[in-house]
Amino acid sequence: MRYRFGVIAPLLLLFPLGCAKQFPADYAASKYTRGQITGEAGEAGAATFTPPAPIQAKIDQLLHEQYPPPWAWSDSEIASDPTKQSLRKGQQLYQKHCIHCHGLSGAGDGPTSASLVPRPRDFRRGIFKWKSTSSRAKPTREDLLRVLKEGANGTSMPPFMLMPADQLDALADYVVYLSKRGELERELLLVYSQEGSTEEELKKNGETLSDSDRDELIEVITETAEEKNETLTEAWETAKDFVVEPEETDVTLSDADAFEASVARGKELYLGSNSGCTKCHGVDGRAQTKLSGADSLDIWGNENAPRNLTLGLFRGGRRPVDVYRRVHEGIAGSSMPSQGSNPKLTKKDIWDLVNFVRVLPDRPEMLQAPAQSLGGVASQVTPGH
Amino acid sequence: MSKWSLFFLLVPVAGVALFAVAEYTGWSLPPVQSTLGARMDHLYYVLLAITGVTFIFTQLAIAFLVYFYSKPRQGVQPVTTGGGALAMGLWFTVPLAGFALLLMVFPMPVESRLWMALSLSVGWPLMMSLLVIGRKARQKGAAMYMHGNTSLEVIWTIIPTIVFLGLAVYQMPLWEEFRYPRTKPADVMPVRVVGRQFEWRMVYPGPDGKFDTPDDLHIPNELHATKGKEVWVDLRAMDVLHSFFLPLHRVKQDAVPGLTIPVWFDSIQSTWEYQEGAADYAAEDVIDVTKLQTAVNDAKTPALAYLKETLKLPADATPAAVAKGLDDVLAKTDFYDASRFPDDTLSFEMRQLIGTKPAEKRLRLLNRKLLDITLADSVRPLGRHFDIVCAELCGWGHYKMKGRLFVHDTPEQLDEWLKTQYSLQGAVR
Numbered sequence: 148m149r150y151r152f153g154v155i156a157p158l159l160l161l162f163p164l165g166c167a168k169q170f171p172a173d174y175a176a177s178k179y180t181r182g183q184i185t186g187e188a189g190e191a192g193a194a195t196f197t198p199p200a201p202i203q204a205k206i207d208q209l210l211h212e213q214y215p216p217p218w219a220w221s222d223s224e225i226a227s228d229p230t231k232q233s234l235r236k237g238q239q240l241y242q243k244h245c246i247h248c249h250g251l252s253g254a255g256d257g258p259t260s261a262s263l264v265p266r267p268r269d270f271r272r273g274i275f276k277w278k279s280t281s282s283r284a285k286p287t288r289e290d291l292l293r294v295l296k297e298g299a300n301g302t303s304m305p306p307f308m309l310m311p312a313d314q315l316d317a318l319a320d321y322v323v324y325l326s327k328r329g330e331l332e333r334e335l336l337l338v339y340s341q342e343g344s345t346e347e348e349l350k351k352n353g354e355t356l357s358d359s360d361r362d363e364l365i366e367v368i369t370e371t372a373e374e375k376n377e378t379l380t381e382a383w384e385t386a387k388d389f390v391v392e393p394e395e396t397d398v399t400l401s402d403a404d405a406f407e408a409s410v411a412r413g414k415e416l417y418l419g420s421n422s423g424c425t426k427c428h429g430v431d432g433r434a435q436t437k438l439s440g441a442d443s444l445d446i447w448g449n450e451n452a453p454r455n456l457t458l459g460l461f462r463g464g465r466r467p468v469d470v471y472r473r474v475h476e477g478i479a480g481s482s483m484p485s486q487g488s489n490p491k492l493t494k495k496d497i498w499d500l501v502n503f504v505r506v507l508p509d510r511p512e513m514l515q516a517p518a519q520s521l522g523g524v525a526s527q528v529t530p531g532h
Numbered sequence: 533m534s535k536w537s538l539f540f541l542l543v544p545v546a547g548v549a550l551f552a553v554a555e556y557t558g559w560s561l562p563p564v565q566s567t568l569g570a571r572m573d574h575l576y577y578v579l580l581a582i583t584g585v586t587f588i589f590t591q592l593a594i595a596f597l598v599y600f601y602s603k604p605r606q607g608v609q610p611v612t613t614g615g616g617a618l619a620m621g622l623w624f625t626v627p628l629a630g631f632a633l634l635l636m637v638f639p640m641p642v643e644s645r646l647w648m649a650l651s652l653s654v655g656w657p658l659m660m661s662l663l664v665i666g667r668k669a670r671q672k673g674a675a676m677y678m679h680g681n682t683s684l685e686v687i688w689t690i691i692p693t694i695v696f697l698g699l700a701v702y703q704m705p706l707w708e709e710f711r712y713p714r715t716k717p718a719d720v721m722p723v724r725v726v727g728r729q730f731e732w733r734m735v736y737p738g739p740d741g742k743f744d745t746p747d748d749l750h751i752p753n754e755l756h757a758t759k760g761k762e763v764w765v766d767l768r769a770m771d772v773l774h775s776f777f778l779p780l781h782r783v784k785q786d787a788v789p790g791l792t793i794p795v796w797f798d799s800i801q802s803t804w805e806y807q808e809g810a811a812d813y814a815a816e817d818v819i820d821v822t823k824l825q826t827a828v829n830d831a832k833t834p835a836l837a838y839l840k841e842t843l844k845l846p847a848d849a850t851p852a853a854v855a856k857g858l859d860d861v862l863a864k865t866d867f868y869d870a871s872r873f874p875d876d877t878l879s880f881e882m883r884q885l886i887g888t889k890p891a892e893k894r895l896r897l898l899n900r901k902l903l904d905i906t907l908a909d910s911v912r913p914l915g916r917h918f919d920i921v922c923a924e925l926c927g928w929g930h931y932k933m934k935g936r937l938f939v940h941d942t943p944e945q946l947d948e949w950l951k952t953q954y955s956l957q958g959a960v961r
């Protein structure tokens with residue numbers, strides 16, 4: 148008996164120790180392959196692109212200066228700094244509610260992420276899908292808050308509807324912080340990858356990084372960091388200027404007959420060749436043919452199937468204006484193209500498409516349907532698409 | 533062994549005591565909020581009374597047997613009749629008195645007390661007498677070896693059967709009313725609740741009154757209702773099994789993919805009525821005095837400037853003192869002021885609350901909510917809500933599947949909310 152106690156007691160002691168997980172000193176350095184950084188198709192299973200130690204150290208240092216981890220700040224340090232306070236608050240909330248999916252540095256690699264389709268967003272690209280702004284612009288603050296409050300219907304991104312406004316604000320700030328940090332890191336690696344080789348590459352070619360080269364590269368990187376930070380800050384601050392606002396006169400929602408006519412036109416447009424929708428979403432709207440090549444992946448390299456439009460799952464929001472923006476701008480980071488820049492479609496055509504797409508889930512028979520047609524939100528059994 | 537018997541008696545006593553204190557420590561059922569729920573609670577208390585008394589009886593009987601029938605130790609005389617009489621007298625009275633006391637302090641509904649009192653006053657002396665007779669009989673002769681007793685077995689089968697059947701019949705009307713409601717009021721607002729990993733999606737039919745049209749209103753995690761009016765939910769699930777659970781309304785129903793399950797409930801209180809009673813600050817609600825003091829002293833917003841004027845906290849104020857000071861603000865009629873809280877900074881709910889021209893209690897609540905906003909981070913916001921949770925471990929993010937039922941005071945308020953939502957959801961710009 149006593150012997151057993153002797154074994155169990157130390158084990159019990161280990162419990163609290165095991166739970167008190169220490170935070171790392173800084174965010175983890177991202178593991179990109181060269182292809183992921185440059186955007187060129189890299190070979191599968193390529194090695195992580197790691198610059199030689201002095202360069203990496205400089206990158207780490209620059210990142211740490213611009214985006215220090217809020218958990219490392221001392222209480223006295225943040226006491227008189229509202230920005231830091233807000234970031235700390237955001238980071239703590241993030242740790243509680245988001246980290247298990249979106250990961251410590253916002254790479255979308257939290258422990259839960261492995262089992263999720265679609266994968267949690269990787270903020271480091273600075274690309275967001277569900278926004279009111281044009282395809283290449285950043286989302287506005289309201290956009291981020293909207294995704295936080297409503298979630299992304301049809302994905303595992305949950306709605307945080309009941310969270311108090313001040314907490315949502317802090318979280319949005321922190322998401323931007325992580326995104327800016329990630330983008331800066333990527334830019335610095337990109338600059339280096341254009342000029343220099345990794346440690347292994349150097350070794351393989353029997354080269355070394357000369358002191359003068361090193362100093363020159365460090366200078367380039369330092370300058371880039373400064374510039375990039377400015378452009379990033381500006382991009383986030385000016386996002387509002389890029390909001391896509393449809394013309395009110397193009398909408399036909401109030402009058403039932405006009406609306407039905409619009410839906411009918413939308414159907415023709417959808418099936419026609421000017422819009423090209425059927426190429427991905429299929430003539431039955433169910434997106435059953437698998438795309439191949441680059442079309443089947445999103446910019447993060449994850450599987451990105453076109454939506455089954457009969458399910459009524461609008462990840463980016465189901466308001467008419469949301470769907471309008473999806474069709475008008477396309478979906479950033481995915482293969483879904485912008486129709487706003489399609490010369491064959493007018494704005495009115497886009498509204499017709501939107502009206503059609505919005506009623507389709509409730510009238511799946513509008514498109515030639517296979518055997519069963521289940522309408523409504525609850526009959527959807529495949530949340531993955 | 534006889535002393536050990538008392539030790540083992542402690543376990544059931546502790547169990548019973550736990551139930552008794554539970555009513556005060558908040559471990560018991562939370563305050564019920566629906567009419568059916570009140571009747572379910574009644575059932576619960578009847579069951580608790582029956583099982584409780586049976587439990588107490590059997591435990592005491594066992595202890596009694598062990599105490600008086602234990603084998604005398606070497607050289608110690610078995611309990612004599614004289615000493616036995618005193619001990620026996622105590623056995624009769626002390627537990628009875630204890631339970632009478634318990635019955636008095638245990639805040640159960642009256643009917644459960646009656647049940648308990650009745651079964652105790654009849655059952656306890658009866659059973660003890662039987663045990664004493666048995667003991668007398670034993671003292672006369674040697675112990676008896678008995679292998680089964682058919683009549684006894686019949687008795688202990690029939691009595692529980694009767695009790696269970698009685699309960700089954702007794703609860704039937706309630707079950708029927710919940711499960712097979714006959715009269716659906718004409719004016720109920722239908723709502724579809726769809727469980728999905730990891731949200732409750734509330735779907736209203738929209739202005740056209742029909743489901744499955746593009747104007748359907750989808751609200752994640754927030755269900756709205758009116759006080760005193762029934763809510764009829766069509767419960768569905770989109771991916772896996774979920775369980776729709778409203779603890780305060782005593783509603784729990786699995787949501788099954790492919791099925792539409794009707795669930796209905798009503799609300800005795802509106803959300804604000806439920807919150808009114810808890811508007812005051814307690815010392816625990818003040819989570820960061822330093823932060824609060826700094827914010828108030830800096831007076832960066834008009835509301836904080838007002839607090840700087842009125843609160844006048846000493847530099848070393850304790851959380852209790854701060855709570856006291858804040859409570860004084862709660863009682864003030866002039867804390868809300870459009871210049872301190874411009875309309876566009878306030879949520880729809882807050883604007884509605886202000887619009888109800890609060891009575892005194894309501895005013896405290898309004899002030900509390902405004903203070904919570906003003907002093908976010910340093911005080912704990914009023915956390916009383918009608919929660920909706922998922923009572924099924926449905927996946928990794930299960931604990932995020934939390935919603936809220938908001939119960940309006942009047943149908944007009946609900947309509948106003950719906951209209952606002954319709955216009956938001958129909959947004960074309």
Ligand SMILES: [Cu+2]
Pocket residue numbers: 727728773774775922923924925926930933
């Ligand atoms: Cu669930």
